[in-house]
């Protein structure tokens with residue numbers, strides 16, 4: 696007959712209980728939290744997915760449909776005076792400005808090597824390198840770190856592509872456009888997204 700009070704067995708049962716408690720409280724289940732949090736690149740990619748989706752939906756379902764297909768309303772730089780739709784780039788900038796007011800820990804902008812609005816030309820080395828990279832490699836993104844002032848940023852650049860006829864018709868015909876041969880699928884610029892690392 697076994698002696699359950701034997702010290703060795705008692706120690707083994709204590710050990711089993713200890714192992715059980717460690718496993719139970721160490722979060723072995725499905726809700727284990729990310730140990731190191733989310734990486735800047737994952738955060739940038741996720742934010743960009745939302746930006747790109749919203750931008751494409753606005754261009755295809757609002758601007759392109761109402762301006763090109765149904766021809767019921769124009770999109771105009773002077774949308775308030777003209778009672779027209781804001782341009783996709785203006786929608787994008789208004790969103791970026793509103794988001795930056797919230798100090799959400801990132802900033803973003805739509806830039807291009809062939810800008811209609813010269814304010815949208817790349818300025819920093821990372822912007823120039825990134826826009827060139829995504830123009831040459833449309834299916835890839837560009838990631839780097841850059842120091843501006845005292846702050847180091849994770850900077851990501853994503854291709855901004857002509858997803859509707861409205862994009863190319865308007866840019867190719869615009870008097871201030873330095874480029875007039877955009878086609879559907881052409882990379883027309885890039886979204887630059889910055890996350891401070893310090």
Ligand code: HEC
Pocket residue numbers: 750754758770771772782783784785805806807809810811812813815855856857858859861862863865866869883884885
């Ligand atoms: C009806 C005209 C029009 C349409 C449609 C349009 N754009 Fe633009 N786009 C402009 C104008 C004008 C600007 C400059 C606006 C500003 O910065 O205030 C601009 C800005 C941009 C910029 C920033 C660089 C620059 O040229 O100043 C990019 C990139 C861009 N557009 C790409 C696109 C893409 C891609 C689409 C389709 C998804 C599109 N545009 C649709 C007129 C248009």
